[in-house]
Amino acid sequence: MDLIVHRIRLRPGVTPGRFEKWVRETDYATCPELPSVLSFSVQRVSGDPSAPVHFFEVIGVRSRAEFARDTTSSTFARLVADFGEMAEVVDELAGVRVEPGYRAAVG
Template identity: 25%
Template sequence: MTTVVVLFNLKAGADQAAYQNWAKETDIPTAGGLPSVDVFEVLKIEGLLMSEEKPPYQYIEILKINDMEQFGKDVSSDIMQKVASEFQAFADNPLFVMTSKL
């Protein structure tokens, strides 16, 4: 199983409440409902452990993918292309990291 971690900040001027509402109403149910996705979570970063410094990112997405080939097909669908476009309107240069469990 592959876990994709997405680290990102909102674009300057993006409305945080609008993003969070969109994530709850559109992104999480749509991406989380893909056949290739076992788990999809969006996490808001609250701070750095034992530090007063500002975290480098505001949000993290975690996707647990059961089949990367199917995931490629799933994300190329019209609905996911629309969701991805909407995400890009909110997210400022998101970093997509593929991981595997040790």
């Protein structure tokens, strides 16, 4: 699985609460419509309007090539339009996980 990490800064006047509501109700809900996306989460970094970064997102994809194809869909275009009104990606990292990684047992 390839991972893509975006550091995100909110546009002036956009509250973290507004952005988080959109993430929960729209961004997360749309993921099943993007076949290349295996996992997706958004993490809050800072609510300070002057912070250089407010959030970061981690996208797990089958491959970057498949994800690039998904980015040409009308579904993805709607996400980009909504996102662009509220925030901007200020940095991107992409790589392949060194398997197997670690995950604690839940329960």
